[in-house]
Amino acid sequence: MGGNAPGCREALEAATAYILTMAEPLKSTPLYPTDPEYTADVAPYLNRILVLATDLPLDEFRTRTKEYEKNIRAAADCAPHVILDIDIVLWNDTVLRPVDASSRYFAKGLSLL
Numbered sequence: 001m002g003g004n005a006p007g008c009r010e011a012l013e014a015a016t017a018y019i020l021t022m023a024e025p026l027k028s029t030p031l032y033p034t035d036p037e038y039t040a041d042v043a044p045y046l047n048r049i050l051v052l053a054t055d056l057p058l059d060e061f062r063t064r065t066k067e068y069e070k071n072i073r074a075a076a077d078c079a080p081h082v083i084l085d086i087d088i089v090l091w092n093d094t095v096l097r098p099v100d101a102s103s104r105y106f107a108k109g110l111s112l113l
Helices: 008-019 058-076 104-112
Strands: 024-028 032-034 045-047 050-053
Touching: 008 045, 008 050, 008 058, 032 104, 045 104
Parallel strands: none
Antiparallel strands: 024 050, 032 045
């Protein structure tokens, strides 16, 4: 997960707490900064990687996290910045988001686990 808008630190901490109501944490990075990877004209990002165990099926977990993200984004209205972005990059050793999985920001997070 990540964000680069004012207030994103608080949004990331709150999102972490929400996600941990649905899953057991196995590993977690601290919040860590990265430069924007795909656009140069936006603020640096704060990111976090969570490694989790959950009994929820992927579709339900994804639906719940995306709904949470949507509600936070609507309340923040901080375009072009991002208050919160939650992505499931890996699920049971299957890469769901190959671009994220090969990104510098993801590699940096993996090195912190």
